[in-house]
Amino acid sequence: MPELVLDKRRRRRPRPWRVLVAVLAVLAALGVLALVLPEPFGGRLSGATVAGSSMAPTYEDGDVVVVWRADDYRPGAVVAYAVPAGQVGAGGTVVHRVIDETAAGYRTQGDHNLRPDPWVAPDGEIRGRVVWSVPNGRVVLPRVAGASALVAVAALVVLVVRRVRRRHRAAPSLPTRPD
Incomplete structure (x- = not known):
């Protein structure tokens, strides 16, 4: 043997x-x-979808914005924030421009609006400053994300299969000694 x-x-x-x-x-x-x-x-990164025309022409209805939470926001910065409790639309997210900083928070106004918002956004309610936007992202992103996810899964399967094949081919056969 x-x-x-x-x-x-x-x-x-x-x-x-x-x-x-x-x-x-x-x-x-x-x-x-x-x-x-x-x-x-x-983290500090978040996103929001623009709804309505209050930020036109800067942002249109359906644009998706990426926001970055900072320590301070200066007048002129476009921010996303939660509507304060007790106000119409409480809990919803608004994307508007900071026009003034007060002791209570930030006064904001939509670029297309004639008057400032009726409330002051407290610092703790601001989700962040807009750093990037995807025009019509509400329609585009779900399609791209679906395709990207499919491509990523396919790439992962290909990599795993190639690695298994490579290991199978590279597996050394065990030498035997004749008796």
């Missing part, structure tokens, strides 16, 4: 510079993730 001989190759230890590069890459990825982490997960 032939005896199996297992291949006892010495495992090479990873080089110190490779370990350092890997650690730095993980730290950099975590840093970027912390910056772009969505608001529900404790």
Whole structure:
């Protein structure tokens, strides 16, 4: 009966510079993730959909805006904020321009509106300053996100299959010793 001989190759230890590069890459990825982490997960990034014509021509109905929570907002900044409790539309999100800062919060007004909003947005209700927008994003983004998700899943499947095939091909056959 032939005896199996297992291949006892010495495992090479990873080089110190490779370990350092890997650690730095993980730290950099975590840093970027912390910056772009969505608001529900404790980050500063959030989004809102513009509804109505109060911000025309800057933003139109259906535009999606990306907002970044900051420590302070200056007059002229476009912000998204929750309508204060007890007001018409309470809890809804408004995208308007800051026109003045008061002790109670920020006075805002839509670019297309003739008068300022009837309330002052307290600092704690402001979700952030608009940093980017997707015109007509309410219609475009669901289609793109669906296609992107499909492409990402397909790419993941292809990568896994290729890796499994590569491992299967590269698996060394066990040598046998004749008796």
